[in-house]
Amino acid sequence: MSEDRTGEVATVRSARRPTVKDVAAAADVSWKTVSNVVNGTAPVRASTRERVQRAIDQLGYRPNAAGRNLRRGRSRLLALAIPEIRLAYFADLAHAVILAAKARGYTVLIDETFADPAHERVVAQGFQVDLLDGLIFSPQALSDRDLVAAGGRLPMVMLGEATLPLDGGEAAADHVVIDNVASAREATEHLIEAGRSRIGFLGVRETETNGTGVLRHTGYAMALQEHGLPAVAFPAPTYSRPGGAAAIGAVIERFTGPDALDALVCANDLLAIGAMHILRGAGLRVPQDVAVIGWDGTEDGNYSNPTLTTVAPDLGALAELAVDLALGRVDGSTASPQVHLVGHRLIVRESTGGALGG
Amino acid sequence: MSEDRTGEVATVRSARRPTVKDVAAAADVSWKTVSNVVNGTAPVRASTRERVQRAIDQLGYRPNAAGRNLRRGRSRLLALAIPEIRLAYFADLAHAVILAAKARGYTVLIDETFADPAHERVVAQGFQVDLLDGLIFSPQALSDRDLVAAGGRLPMVMLGEATLPLDGGEAAADHVVIDNVASAREATEHLIEAGRSRIGFLGVRETETNGTGVLRHTGYAMALQEHGLPAVAFPAPTYSRPGGAAAIGAVIERFTGPDALDALVCANDLLAIGAMHILRGAGLRVPQDVAVIGWDGTEDGNYSNPTLTTVAPDLGALAELAVDLALGRVDGSTASPQVHLVGHRLIVRESTGGALGG
DNA sequence: CGTGCGACTTCTAACGTTGAATACAGTGAT
DNA sequence: ATCACTGTATTCAACGTTAGAAGTCGCACG
Numbered sequence: 001m002s003e004d005r006t007g008e009v010a011t012v013r014s015a016r017r018p019t020v021k022d023v024a025a026a027a028d029v030s031w032k033t034v035s036n037v038v039n040g041t042a043p044v045r046a047s048t049r050e051r052v053q054r055a056i057d058q059l060g061y062r063p064n065a066a067g068r069n070l071r072r073g074r075s076r077l078l079a080l081a082i083p084e085i086r087l088a089y090f091a092d093l094a095h096a097v098i099l100a101a102k103a104r105g106y107t108v109l110i111d112e113t114f115a116d117p118a119h120e121r122v123v124a125q126g127f128q129v130d131l132l133d134g135l136i137f138s139p140q141a142l143s144d145r146d147l148v149a150a151g152g153r154l155p156m157v158m159l160g161e162a163t164l165p166l167d168g169g170e171a172a173a174d175h176v177v178i179d180n181v182a183s184a185r186e187a188t189e190h191l192i193e194a195g196r197s198r199i200g201f202l203g204v205r206e207t208e209t210n211g212t213g214v215l216r217h218t219g220y221a222m223a224l225q226e227h228g229l230p231a232v233a234f235p236a237p238t239y240s241r242p243g244g245a246a247a248i249g250a251v252i253e254r255f256t257g258p259d260a261l262d263a264l265v266c267a268n269d270l271l272a273i274g275a276m277h278i279l280r281g282a283g284l285r286v287p288q289d290v291a292v293i294g295w296d297g298t299e300d301g302n303y304s305n306p307t308l309t310t311v312a313p314d315l316g317a318l319a320e321l322a323v324d325l326a327l328g329r330v331d332g333s334t335a336s337p338q339v340h341l342v343g344h345r346l347i348v349r350e351s352t353g354g355a356l357g358g
Numbered sequence: 359m360s361e362d363r364t365g366e367v368a369t370v371r372s373a374r375r376p377t378v379k380d381v382a383a384a385a386d387v388s389w390k391t392v393s394n395v396v397n398g399t400a401p402v403r404a405s406t407r408e409r410v411q412r413a414i415d416q417l418g419y420r421p422n423a424a425g426r427n428l429r430r431g432r433s434r435l436l437a438l439a440i441p442e443i444r445l446a447y448f449a450d451l452a453h454a455v456i457l458a459a460k461a462r463g464y465t466v467l468i469d470e471t472f473a474d475p476a477h478e479r480v481v482a483q484g485f486q487v488d489l490l491d492g493l494i495f496s497p498q499a500l501s502d503r504d505l506v507a508a509g510g511r512l513p514m515v516m517l518g519e520a521t522l523p524l525d526g527g528e529a530a531a532d533h534v535v536i537d538n539v540a541s542a543r544e545a546t547e548h549l550i551e552a553g554r555s556r557i558g559f560l561g562v563r564e565t566e567t568n569g570t571g572v573l574r575h576t577g578y579a580m581a582l583q584e585h586g587l588p589a590v591a592f593p594a595p596t597y598s599r600p601g602g603a604a605a606i607g608a609v610i611e612r613f614t615g616p617d618a619l620d621a622l623v624c625a626n627d628l629l630a631i632g633a634m635h636i637l638r639g640a641g642l643r644v645p646q647d648v649a650v651i652g653w654d655g656t657e658d659g660n661y662s663n664p665t666l667t668t669v670a671p672d673l674g675a676l677a678e679l680a681v682d683l684a685l686g687r688v689d690g691s692t693a694s695p696q697v698h699l700v701g702h703r704l705i706v707r708e709s710t711g712g713a714l715g716g
Numbered sequence: 717c718g719t720g721c722g723a724c725t726t727c728t729a730a731c732g733t734t735g736a737a738t739a740c741a742g743t744g745a746t
Numbered sequence: 747a748t749c750a751c752t753g754t755a756t757t758c759a760a761c762g763t764t765a766g767a768a769g770t771c772g773c774a775c776g
């Protein structure tokens with residue numbers, strides 16, 4: 001009850017940050033008792049606990065993370081490495097990962113790799129300084145073998161399969177992905193059922209041999225082949241709106257004339273939106289002249305004009321699984337690395353003939 | 359030259375993480391020399407440095423952040439607290455902050471507050487655990503006086519003026535903002551020059567008395583008053599696409615009939631896109647029937663249909679200034695808190711009669 | 717030949733925290 | 747009164763790093 005005269009629970013600010021010892025002195029107990037109060041490590045008499053708590057509030061004490069981490073050997077920090085946060089899909093992903101991590105008492109640190117191989121290598125090694133408990137990685141430039149080879153002791157979970165071995169070989173690290181081939185088949189079947197027959201694909205990249213784009217293209221090609229329809233693929237420089245615009249701008253003549261394409265499967269929503277932008281500029285109507293479909297289920301597509309049909313991954317499940325796998329390895333699990341599939345669903349909207357939607 | 363037999367620069371992985379002492383043993387030098395090599399603290403002979411470096415690479419040694427931070431009293435971590443990363447503006451902002459921080463040797467940790475007052479208070483106190491060197495905060499629920507009062511010893515920089523005192527009083531913390539009143543006047547003038555006379559505003563919020571939305575509304579109202587035109591404001595539940603859609607959906611009759619509004623100033627791009635979505639659903643054409651303008655300069659607006667006129671803040675400058683201010687206070691500057699303005703520009707696109715654009 | 721310098725080592729201490737082991741009451745049973 | 751016991755509270759040591767001081771060694775230079 002030795003409140004100071006200014007009354008209330010006044011926060012006292014001093015130059016130096018208070019340590020557990022300052023609190024101990026203020027509460028007239030040993031610093032270990034303060035630690036026990038903070039961490040619930042050992043039983044503390046109610047009256048003592050209150051006294052300590054009051055001192056903590058008064059001094060504005062908060063445990064120092066460096067000291068704690070050093071002692072505990074854990075930082076409760078997880079990094080999420082993605083190509084670029086401005087891409088809506090990765091923002092959605094980051095959001096889901098942040099939530100999943102927070103639910104488990106972890107904090108997320110975001111690293112943008114810009115698909116730079118050198119940077120990805122540094123990330124795989126754990127950021128030059130040993131700070132993290134785990135890493136969730138959405139690589140773009142390097143394969144998972146490269147990364148695991150470069151990699152350090154850090155528990156690492158991969159997202160997307162820029163890195164997935166096509167040959168069915170064992171994964172070098174845990175992966176969490178949607179079934180890209182299957183979803184691409186569904187998406188393409190959807191267009192065929194809607195009566196389209198000259199269906200293009202946008203989003204292969206020269207530099208990739210087994211990435212997401214390649215797998216989606218594979219599913220697309222399988223569906224077309226089953227129906228005896230012709231396939232045609234267009235490369236995209238980047239998986240972005242400008243990338244989609246540039247790619248389609250370069251081949252716009254394929255959408256006019258007698259053999260004009262009447263549908264376009266795009267490797268993601270951004271490419272689709274960039275493509276639609278150019279199609280519109282060329283006087284083509286979506287979906288009347290060209291049906292368009294994308295991936296990722298970003299909110300954009302629900303408000304675009306026309307609204308965009310898309311394959312939406314179950315990001316919540318993906319993030320939770322990724323975080324659990326990473327933290328599992330933090331706690332010493334040594335289960336052999338696996339590829340884990342999470343769900344997806346096709347959301348039909350205007351761009352393939354669906355309704356406006358909400 | 360005591361390479362092991364497997365040759366090359368093989369990465370050796372052991373159970374325990376190597377420490378500076380392990381490296382020292384491997385390189386046959388004192389641990390102090392290793393430290394000197396890592397930090398460049400003292401001159402080391404080139405040959406020795408190489409030997410140490412080889413040991414570092416071989417063992418995969420990376421300095422332990424906890425130990426280092428504890429000793430140095432710095433973590434080189436900065437937090438960016440924003441309402442939600444999925445909102446494109448905040449993703450753009452995060453990107454800019456991450457870049458600016460990285461250029462200064464800092465890493466960014468992102469916290470989503472969801473505009474929750476309790477959470478914002480915890481953030482202002484520095485996250486329960488003393489981990490950060492500084493905080494860049496885009497508050498939504500609380501005023502800056504609340505936050506500074508709740509706040510701890512952490513250098514804090516505010517973005518946006520959910521918190522800016524209207525009375526011209528001294529700021530309680532550093533702020534970095536664009537001139538919202540002026541930019542709103544420009545935006546509104548732009549519509550007036552384009553011949554619009556019944557101009558609505560979307561994006562006031564009941565709970566705010568001096569936030570961004572309020573300031574933009576102020577500039578809007580000033581411009582209309584100067585031209586003797588009537589003003590009408592619509593509240594928005596959230597600054598999001600669904601928020602904009604819901605808000606305009608509720609007042610859609612104001613856009614039809616004899617007194618129909620012919621322009622809409624929206625407090626941000628997301629509201630504008632949500633609004634355009636509903637207008638389209640109601641059979642109204644943008645810009646022919648209603649001109650629409652937003653804020654933030656997000657990429658969406660450059661690919662929407664129609665493309666969206668917007669006020670784009672200079673995010674690069676904003677982020678750099680914010681980071682510099684935060685780090686300045688880390689290094690002990692005690693300049694009195696100020697409001698710093700950064701530039702903005704009006705980008706005219708289709709939604710107010712401009713061209714399609716790139 | 718000593719002096720001075722560069723390169724390195726050794727030693728000490730400290731950052732703030734917490735697990736383990738230990739001390740100390742007070743209580744109740746014997 | 748003695749002993750064991752339980753509930754509290756304390757002391758000790760260690761996590762990995764780096765700053766500083768002081769000392770060692772060899773070599774070049776005056």
